[in-house]
Amino acid sequence: MAQALEIPAIVGLETATAFIEDGDLLIVDRNTGDVIINPQDSTIIYYQEKQFQHEEFKSIIAKKSHLPATTLDGWRIAVKGNIEFLEEVEAVRDNGGDGIGLFRTEFLYLKSKGLPSEEELFEDYRNLAQSISPDPVTIRTLDLGGDKFSSELEITREMNPALGLRAIRFCLKEPELFKSQLRAILRASVYGHVQLMFPMISGLQEILDAKKILAEVKDELDQKQTHYDPELSVGIMIEVPSAVTMAEVLAQHVDFFSIGTNDLIQYGLAIDRINEHVAYMYQPFHPAILRMIQHVVITAKDAGIGVSLCGEMAGDPLCVSVLLGLGIEELSMNARSIPLVKKVIRSISVEQARKDFDKVIRLYTANEVRAYVVDKMKALVPELEEKGFLDA
Numbered sequence: 001m002a003q004a005l006e007i008p009a010i011v012g013l014e015t016a017t018a019f020i021e022d023g024d025l026l027i028v029d030r031n032t033g034d035v036i037i038n039p040q041d042s043t044i045i046y047y048q049e050k051q052f053q054h055e056e057f058k059s060i061i062a063k064k065s066h067l068p069a070t071t072l073d074g075w076r077i078a079v080k081g082n083i084e085f086l087e088e089v090e091a092v093r094d095n096g097g098d099g100i101g102l103f104r105t106e107f108l109y110l111k112s113k114g115l116p117s118e119e120e121l122f123e124d125y126r127n128l129a130q131s132i133s134p135d136p137v138t139i140r141t142l143d144l145g146g147d148k149f150s151s152e153l154e155i156t157r158e159m160n161p162a163l164g165l166r167a168i169r170f171c172l173k174e175p176e177l178f179k180s181q182l183r184a185i186l187r188a189s190v191y192g193h194v195q196l197m198f199p200m201i202s203g204l205q206e207i208l209d210a211k212k213i214l215a216e217v218k219d220e221l222d223q224k225q226t227h228y229d230p231e232l233s234v235g236i237m238i239e240v241p242s243a244v245t246m247a248e249v250l251a252q253h254v255d256f257f258s259i260g261t262n263d264l265i266q267y268g269l270a271i272d273r274i275n276e277h278v279a280y281m282y283q284p285f286h287p288a289i290l291r292m293i294q295h296v297v298i299t300a301k302d303a304g305i306g307v308s309l310c311g312e313m314a315g316d317p318l319c320v321s322v323l324l325g326l327g328i329e330e331l332s333m334n335a336r337s338i339p340l341v342k343k344v345i346r347s348i349s350v351e352q353a354r355k356d357f358d359k360v361i362r363l364y365t366a367n368e369v370r371a372y373v374v375d376k377m378k379a380l381v382p383e384l385e386e387k388g389f390l391d392a
Contacts, residue, residue: 006336010035012276031388050388057387058339064346065096065339071324073349078330079342080136082310086124089131091335096342099135099193101332102258102310103128105142105181115177121184129192136193138258138332139185140237141178141210143167143199162272167200172209182217189229197258201236201243207253235306239263244292251303258332259296261311265289283366284313285373290322290361297327308332317389318370318377320344325357340389347381 002009008030020026020037027036027047036043069077080101081092092100108116108124128137144166171178185196198210211234221228238244239260251257261284266273268289271282283289293309300307308330313319315333317340323331324345333341356376363369378385 012279014276029388054387057383061339061343062095065094065342067096067342067346069098069342069345071345071348071350071353073351075324075329075350077324077328077345078308079338079345080308080330080332081335081338082332083335086128086131088335089128092132092338095335095338097135097335097338100128100132100137101308101330102197103137103139105140106144109142109144118180118184121181122187125184125188125194126191129188129194133192136195138195138197138235140197140199141168141185142171142181144170162266168198168206168210169200172206172213175213178210178213179217179220182214183221186217186221186228186232187226189232190227194229195233195235195256197235197237197256199237199260200239200263201250202240203242203246204249204253207236207250211253237263238296239267241268241292244268244296247296247299248303251299251305254305256306256308257296257300259293259307259309259311259328261289261293261309261313264292264311268292284316284319285322285366285369287361287364287366287369290326290369293323293328294326294361301327306330315341317341317344317381317384318373321348321353321376321380322357322360322369322373324348324350325353325355325360344377344381344384 008028010028010030010033013035016035025038027034027039027043029036029047036047039047069079071077078098078101079096080099081088081095081097082102082104083089083092083100084104084107089100105121108120125139128139165173171181182196185194188194196214198207201207214234218228233255235254235256235258236243236250237258237260238247238250240263243250244264247257262273265271265282265284265286269281269283269286271278273279273282297307307328309323309328310332313323314331315337317337320331320341321344331341356372360369360372363372374390377390384390
């Protein structure tokens with residue numbers, strides 16, 4: 001949310017409040033992770049100039065944000081937006097997005113005192129489908145639990161909620177709530193190009209159970225002669241290591257994969273991403289993560305289904321070349337990240353990205369991978385270094 005609102009945010013400072021007092025002037029540098037308390041005038045001037053250059057750079061790349069994200073060797077990459085509010089559609093459009101790659105549906109459940117009705121959900125999804133049409137929108141079913149919760153839903157407090165009753169597990173346990181959302185999504189599907197996606201799938205049985213409920217909902221709508229898109233694509237998020245392992249089997253039962261790197265890194269590396277004591281171990285360039293993504297991409301393409309990637313990696317300009325080298329042809333990210341990512345895509349070739357990835361995959365630590373990628377990006381897109389995007 002801080003990214004969506006363009007608010008610089010630094011976490012894990014622990015003792016910061018022991019040194020910061022009410023009324024202190026602070027400089028927050030999200031690129032380096034530095035917080036400067038009561039800076040000297042010269043430091044203020046330096047950062048004001050840095051901020052001006054950053055805004056100027058954003059303005060320059062924004063002018064070309066509506067150009068296609070086509071690589072130097074002619075590959076067209078779909079760059080879409082992740083949103084959780086209907087109002088964010090305008091930001092995706094303004095920043096040159098090719099549609100909505102992930103619509104998080106938890107907001108209506110979190111903001112209201114009671115559970116949203118099917119009609120409320122339908123109105124939200126219909127407005128979304130219409131506002132982004134003819135571009136596609138992928139609606140993810142409810143992903144409550146873990147670090148997301150609702151006071152109106154009876155979710156028992158758990159010692160480790162990230163591994164507990166959340167996402168598809170919660171929906172399968174509450175079928176009536178799940179059916180209400182599925183009916184709303186299906187009804188909205190006739191108003192645009194809508195895709196349906198189930199989160200946190202860990203194995204085949206969850207897909208079978210979810211699709212069984214979906215079939216029941218379709219039967220109900222058929223009996224009421226309520227229209228919906230009979231060709232609605234159904235996909236899953238790959239964000240659990242067991243789903244990576246079972247990808248060949250899962251691919252036979254869905255229309256597309258979306259790789260959710262935030263949770264995949266968390267679960268793949270056993271890192272609690274909201275625990276500041278281990279946050280430094282949350283490493284997108286960890287060779288294990290890259291190999292998992294590679295396996296999923298190869299499996300999806302062998303099965304003839306679509307594969308995209310969302311999460312922080314998708315919107316990180318430093319990761320773009322690696323992801324293209326992996327074979328990713330669709331990225332979904334925070335709307336504000338779209339112009340820069342499209343610029344990076346237009347500055348590289350897929351052929352070279354693949355050659356570079358052949359070298360990357362032979363490296364054994366995240367630090368080695370990052371150092372290699374930073375050197376490459378300095379040469380390919382020197383503005384990234386000049387504007388501080390390679391500092392973090």
